[in-house]
Amino acid sequence: MAGTNTAGSAPTLMPTRRDLFGLLGSVSITGLIPGVAYAATASPTYRDPRAPVDLRVRDLMARMTLEEKVGQTISLWATKADVMMPGGLDFDPARATAAYPAGFGQVTRPSDKRGGPSVAVTAGGTGAAWRGTASTIAFVNAVQRWARGTRLGIPVIFHEESLHGYMAPDATMFPQAIGMAGSFDRDLMRRGQAIIGREVRAHGSHLSLSPVVDIARDPRWGRIEETFGEDPYLCGEMGVAAVEGLQGDSTTLAPGKVFATLKHMTGHGQPQAGNNIGPAPIGERELRESFFPPFRSVVTRTGIGAVMPSYNEIDGVPSHANHWLLGKVLRGEWGFSGAIVSDYGAIEELDTIHDVARDLNGAAKLALAAGVDSALPDGLAYRTLPAQVRAGTVPIAQVDAACARMLALKFHAGLFEESSVDPRAAARLTGNAEARGVALEAARKSMCLLTNDGTLPLAPKGKIAVIGPNAAIARLGGYSAPPRQAVSLLDGVRALVGGAATIVHAQGVFITQSEDRSQDAVLLADPAKNRALIAEAVEVARGAGTIILAIGDTEQTSREGFSANHLGDRTTLDLIGEQNALFDALHALGKPIVIAAINGRPPSWPGVIAKANAVLECWYPGQEGGTAMAEALFGRINPGAKLPVTVVREVGQVPFYYNRKPSTQRGYLFAETAPLFPFGHGLSYTRFEVSAPRLSAAKIGIAGSVGVEVDVANIGQRAGDEVVQLYVRDQVSSVARPVMELKGFERVTLAPGERRTLRFTLGPDAFALWDVDMREVVEPGLFTIMAGPSSAQLKSAILEIA
Structure with a gap:
């Protein structure tokens, strides 16, 4: 976006889009373009590929x-x-x-x-x-x-x-x-x-x-x-x-x-x-x-x-x-x-x-x-x-x-x-090796480590129990179709571990009675049958050293509710069905439990998350997800994704988002105010240090831009990815503004001991607001520029706009 003309004036929008469709808001003929040869008039102009589309x-x-x-x-x-x-x-x-x-x-x-x-x-x-x-x-x-x-x-x-x-x-x-x-x-x-x-x-x-x-x-x-x-x-x-x-x-x-x-x-x-x-x-x-x-x-x-x-x-x-x-x-x-x-x-x-x-x-x-x-x-x-x-x-x-x-x-x-x-040609191009490789890379880079007490990464040894309703099925989420191949978590763990450890499996519970997301009615699985499956899972896990528990959603419990007889929205956010009961029964064994969260909704599961030794948010990870999940759990890759949403503790906090106005989130009686996880959160198997932002100028004009440098260093023992996030806050404004807004990010891969300087540019669009007259303007004043690994871990510098 271009700058503004005067202090407090509206920024001038300068579109950079490639205009594919010309000026078709009008249907008047604009005429031929001089110097361009068109086909003979015997052939209609609309059939001439050299003629302008208009x-x-x-x-x-x-x-x-x-x-x-x-x-x-x-x-x-x-x-x-x-x-x-x-x-x-x-x-x-x-x-x-x-x-x-x-x-x-x-x-x-x-x-x-x-x-x-x-x-x-x-x-x-x-x-x-x-x-x-x-x-x-x-x-x-x-x-x-x-x-x-x-x-x-x-x-x-x-x-x-x-x-x-x-x-x-x-x-x-x-x-x-x-x-x-x-x-x-x-x-x-x-x-x-x-x-x-x-x-x-x-x-x-x-x-x-x-x-x-x-x-x-x-x-x-x-x-x-x-x-x-x-x-x-x-x-x-x-x-x-x-x-x-x-x-x-x-x-x-x-x-x-x-x-x-x-x-x-x-x-x-x-x-x-x-x-x-x-x-x-x-x-x-x-x-x-x-x-x-x-x-x-x-x-x-x-x-x-x-x-x-x-x-x-x-x-x-x-x-x-x-x-x-x-x-x-x-x-x-x-x-x-x-x-x-x-x-x-x-x-x-x-x-x-x-x-x-x-x-x-x-x-x-x-x-x-x-x-x-x-x-x-x-x-x-x-x-x-x-x-x-x-x-x-x-x-x-x-x-x-x-x-x-x-x-x-x-x-x-x-x-x-x-x-x-x-x-x-279509058969050659569809689901081929190149596509599968990019799908695997995408699955790896979508793994987000939410909690870890040091249990992860796992060692491939002894007996490991892989349990849960999402363990042996490759959940793809809405708007998907059966791919040429799909890897479940259980498939991925078995392939990665090979003969180095004994892998045992139990269903644990079923979430719903059907796996068909096109089905209108959604019926939860029979609680009595699930209780029997929980008892079976406990016996399977009893002899294991570690439990990997795959829980979350199905394509029925999180989906598009497009009609009154085809619902997809919920009034609760916690685990549905008997999944909490399954976790409690396994937790009672006193063994380390690692959660592989496979879900479409954010994981507002406070009870499970508080007790689990580690939680890996996998979302619906695509056809290669099982391989990526196993690699993340066993340390073959280092999770580096971040949360693109705020995860609330309970439904009563909704709506809850990080870029809130200053008057919100005052608190509640008998409940915590903070979310379960903030926007941008995500851990790693290594440690990173992100510096305070350094500004190219302490003061700029309303139409000006400022360069921002941020150093990020891997101070741990493993290579890993960090997402450096850049936020802005307008300290005083004519209308209430968010306490912070994301204005830049970059994901970087660093070896142990490696340090890198990231450079961002913030222009007028990063500071603009819509004033009381609904004009887009940049107002003079002080702005806080913040950088860090999440919206809750930030260091800052002050910029003046005059």
Whole structure:
């Protein structure tokens, strides 16, 4: 961001994003570019790959009927049934022509069998009935052949879910997003997302519905695992890296790249009562200070292809009907010119949930006026648009704008020039050795050591008991699919130890009765059966020298609650079912117990954590997680991740986040005020020393920047990683400001005795606030610059801005 003009004035936003979509807010033809040779007029301009995209869009739209324009705004998911062979999964060109004579613009998740025989229209999961690579690509190629043969030959764009891996069989599954955030490693995020994008593109899709940069402030919310945590700066940095990995840096998609979709804008991560899609009780200043920044960062620093609004309402206005949010802020202030695509069914929910529309007609009218360009997953509401335009209740200009942006996305994706997809190449590129190696690196770097009394690292000797409901299963988390291979903790321990120790195993308890996350009802396991399993586990552990206990969540107990009959949010945060009882029974044996926490929600387990000898937070560590967990427990690697969230002691502390206002967290009767673990916390098998920050100047102007140097030294006996974190506090301001805000971080690997100096630059954006008149300004005064290994262990220096 550029500096300010005068003291207390608003910083001038200087976007650095690569504008992929031109000035498509208008549909007027801008004309030819002088000096560029175009194809002969006998061939339509829109078919000329050398012509500017802006011109190609306008040329094509001038030839389109109203129905064809609306067709570009809808997608098919359950309605894939309309275009498939009766009773089968193959694409049927004749049925497609009959059902969609004006064509359709998009297909939702070609990798699943939705719309096929005996496939329920429910959430994805183990019951989603995926296609394989060959079937997916055959379907994609058949749809595109049909589309090329339609009147104008407009190709279809396919989209897939790819939160932490392409959600299709055999694809590479990385650690869940919250674990990747804990790595504090931008480059790792970029490389992992590049692999995800490559696998998605190899199967014929050009649009991925990720990353998620929601600010997560309520651990009751079942989708917290999908986020990068609670901090705006961290979420923005990881979001930028994810988009760079998926899309690359070209103005058009290079081979192996896909457009990213930034979601969910916004307030989604602090819903009322922790209920998914609940109202976000957030004012404009809080939006601009905390919830907008990661979205703004991605939009202004990358060429992000699409943005998805959130399900929730803000101050009574649902995001999918919020023109201020999508038009004034996203497009007007930040300069976004890409496509805005709806969350699944969210336009229809303007009628069915929010009651701001009387019917689908009204819902479509509201969403289109707000700037939503594409209706996912089935476009039910937008199918009413041709009649509404003819009736004069919806302006054709709004349809034109939406169509233009969807067409621009396709031109920039190269879809008009692309040939068919090769299933053999897809098979080679999916889940291969390179991808598996990066997934393992990601799992290793997401391991976060929360507590350790010296029990870790373990020695591979004697008898070691590996017990618990998450020991023998590779838990991947939401939005995942069965990878080509997956390693459980038990697998990893056995492979690492080999014959050096005896490994014994017991289930301990089951958490739920089913492992199918697509199942609507969630039933806890039978307590009586679990009591018998606990007794069995105690006997197995009795002869062991050490116990590794794998506990936490399942894909059912922490998940997206997308409807009243498919819940995922909770009123309690402690271990669910009989897991506490299992721990107590094992603890009574008097043997060292090491916890491997495998979970989506932060581990607010005060009883277990107080008694355990060590706790390793693993999150959902991806397909290679078992190997990484074993390596961390036995010291083959040194855990170096940090917490991207504050971990509360109990649910009554919620919401609790480190970048709080000064008047909060005064305390409670009969309870501790401090969290169980602070944001940025994470231990190591070695020791680090982080210096106080040194400033390049003690005083700077309002438009100035300051350099900050921080020394970090490994003063222990092992090589290891430290994440140096840089925070800022405005000491006195015209509006209340957080007690600290993260403004920089760097993860470094140091050998024993090694010292390194890290250098940061803090510009006006690090000091800006939104004043009483809602202007973004830098105010003169004193600022505390802090550095350390966590938000609770900081050294400081003072900077004056005048």
